[in-house]
Amino acid sequence: MIHVIAFYLFAILVVSSGALTILSRNPVHSVLWLILAFFNAAGLMILLGAEFIAMLLVIVYVGAVAVLFLFVVMMLDIDFAELRAGFVSYLPFGLLIAAVLLAEIILGIGLWSAGPIELAQRAGPVNPELSNIQAIGGLLYTRYIFLFEAAGIVLLVAMIGAIVLTHRARGGVRGQNVAKQNRRRPQDAVRNINQPVGQGVEL
Amino acid sequence: MTAFFQGLGLPFEGAWLLSTVIGILVICLPVMLAVAMIIYADRKIWAAMALRRGPNVVGPFGLLQSFADGLKVFLQETIIPSAANKTLFLIAPIITFTVALMAWAVVPFQVGVVLANINVGLLYILAISSLGVYGVVLSGWASNSKYPFYSAIRASAQMISYEVSIGFILITVVLWAGSFNLTQIVESQKAYYGFLNGNGFNPLLFPMAIMFLISAMAETARAPFDLTEAESELVAGYQTEYSSMAFALFWLGEYANVILMCALNAILFWGGYLPPVDWAPLYYVPGIIWLFAKILFFFFVFSWVKATVPRYRYDQLMRLGWKIFLPTSLFFVFLVSGFLMLTRYGGAQ
Numbered sequence: 232m233i234h235v236i237a238f239y240l241f242a243i244l245v246v247s248s249g250a251l252t253i254l255s256r257n258p259v260h261s262v263l264w265l266i267l268a269f270f271n272a273a274g275l276m277i278l279l280g281a282e283f284i285a286m287l288l289v290i291v292y293v294g295a296v297a298v299l300f301l302f303v304v305m306m307l308d309i310d311f312a313e314l315r316a317g318f319v320s321y322l323p324f325g326l327l328i329a330a331v332l333l334a335e336i337i338l339g340i341g342l343w344s345a346g347p348i349e350l351a352q353r354a355g356p357v358n359p360e361l362s363n364i365q366a367i368g369g370l371l372y373t374r375y376i377f378l379f380e381a382a383g384i385v386l387l388v389a390m391i392g393a394i395v396l397t398h399r400a401r402g403g404v405r406g407q408n409v410a411k412q413n414r415r416r417p418q419d420a421v422r423n424i425n426q427p428v429g430q431g432v433e434l
Numbered sequence: 435m436t437a438f439f440q441g442l443g444l445p446f447e448g449a450w451l452l453s454t455v456i457g458i459l460v461i462c463l464p465v466m467l468a469v470a471m472i473i474y475a476d477r478k479i480w481a482a483m484a485l486r487r488g489p490n491v492v493g494p495f496g497l498l499q500s501f502a503d504g505l506k507v508f509l510q511e512t513i514i515p516s517a518a519n520k521t522l523f524l525i526a527p528i529i530t531f532t533v534a535l536m537a538w539a540v541v542p543f544q545v546g547v548v549l550a551n552i553n554v555g556l557l558y559i560l561a562i563s564s565l566g567v568y569g570v571v572l573s574g575w576a577s578n579s580k581y582p583f584y585s586a587i588r589a590s591a592q593m594i595s596y597e598v599s600i601g602f603i604l605i606t607v608v609l610w611a612g613s614f615n616l617t618q619i620v621e622s623q624k625a626y627y628g629f630l631n632g633n634g635f636n637p638l639l640f641p642m643a644i645m646f647l648i649s650a651m652a653e654t655a656r657a658p659f660d661l662t663e664a665e666s667e668l669v670a671g672y673q674t675e676y677s678s679m680a681f682a683l684f685w686l687g688e689y690a691n692v693i694l695m696c697a698l699n700a701i702l703f704w705g706g707y708l709p710p711v712d713w714a715p716l717y718y719v720p721g722i723i724w725l726f727a728k729i730l731f732f733f734f735v736f737s738w739v740k741a742t743v744p745r746y747r748y749d750q751l752m753r754l755g756w757k758i759f760l761p762t763s764l765f766f767v768f769l770v771s772g773f774l775m776l777t778r779y780g781g782a783q
Contacts, residue, residue: 233450263572282553282554283557286557287557290564293561298568298571301571301575302571302587302591305571305587364554
């Protein structure tokens with residue numbers, strides 16, 4: 232009973248906040264609705280028993296990605312009229328994507344209802360006694376170790392690419408040398424002088 | 435407790451719901467009381483270090499000062515700036531406050547005395563603490579005012595930076611304990627060298643304990659990392675436009691977060707509800723008292739630092755987070771996993 236109520240609560244919130252993400256006019260509100268959608272999706276994952284995925288969803292998407300989104304969107308100075316002007320020209324493309332996604336959903340549901348999926352035929356049969364983290368870790372670090380490392384390399388390349396694209400050497404920047412700052416003592420910076428009256432200070 | 439209510443004739447789900455709600459109240463109300471008293475303690479410690487008396491008028495030794503402040507704030511008018519985004523402006527303090535209380539669900543107070551004994555407890559805490567930034571960011575943006583906005587930007591950058599190193603520090607603890615469950619993490623800290631309880635006594639994890647303490651200060655935006663509310667630059671940061679109960683919710687949420695971070699310090703590195711020394715008579719003292727003693731000790735450290743250490747510059751804060759803590763904690767992840775591979779898990783194969 233509680234499961235059912237929780238499922239419908241989370242599901243309705245995911246769908247409606249997803250809709251409001253694209254419907255709301257203020258981009259900051261859009262990001263906030265998106266965050267709510269992520270959060271409720273995590274709730275759905277927990278109901279499915281995938282608590283590890285749910286926590287990762289919250290940590291990675293809500294805790295990091297969406298904060299960065301919000302960070303960028305908050306600082307934008309957006310002309311709302313201009314933003315809505317492209318709506319008609321993008322409409323065919325948007326409809327195409329919607330059609331593809333709808334077809335995928337129908338295919339997915341069709342395959343699901345075609346018959347029970349045998350547990351043994353899954354790519355990695357899981358031991359039901361293991362917790363999710365152990366099962367995922369066991370698969371990731373043994374069977375899929377090369378794919379896992381390849382994903383790591385892809386991320387590394389992306390990171391280097393981002394740095395290369397945005398980094399430029401600027402002249403005339405005064406950097407901080409912390410070791411030098413820590414080595415500095417009062418006698419290096421301050422000196423007492425007995426200045427004769429009527430003469431300027433020599434600095 | 436579910437079984438008790440089932441015994442009274444309730445169906446399982448009703449009993450579960452009732453016992454969970456009671457559990458939430460049993461945790462949240464004392465946390466609120468603790469927040470009120472710890473604000474008083476903070477002010478007293480801070481005053482003592484500045485050779486002042488601190489609050490000493492309301493009640494004996496000023497003990498009721500926080501409640502008087504609460505009442506005063508409660509009676510004030512809530513002022514909402516006309517240019518503010520009204521909904522988000524009011525939601526922001528609620529988020530801060532709620533999130534600060536949510537994480538307590540997985541904190542073990544004793545063997546088995548925990549609201550939700552889930553096997554991803556530590557990840558849950560990471561997830562919840564990463565939500566804390568939204569209260570600050572939203573309040574800064576919704577205030578539609580310059581200082582809160584700067585504060586929001588600083589807060590989001592600061593919290594994301596330190597969450598990275600906190601994540602790595604937690605991974606070292608998880609590697610050592612072999613579990614994400616907080617109760618199991620505490621139990622795994624029993625009897626180092628046969629008589630000490632606590633990961634902090636492990637030379638491989640002791641540096642992590644220190645780094646976690648410092649990162650916790652940065653994560654809760656406490657002094658010396660309180661750049662989000664640097665009063666000399668940003669008035670009061672994200673709280674500038676807030677008044678009345680909305681302001682009080684920020685205040686309470688902030689201190690609830692600080693207590694939570696102290697509790698995490700105690701649980702992850704100093705044995706949580708276990709006595710510090712593995713000696714049978716000490717186990718007669720209830721675990722909750724050991725936990726509270728450790729929380730109070732770490733809170734004292736927090737106040738002590740607040741009273742004595744000058745505020746960091748923003749570039750120093752970022753340097754500490756990205757150039758020192760991140761590489762060091764990453765190195766310790768390698769070190770700890772390598773050590774465990776060689777000893778506990780039977781060598782490299």
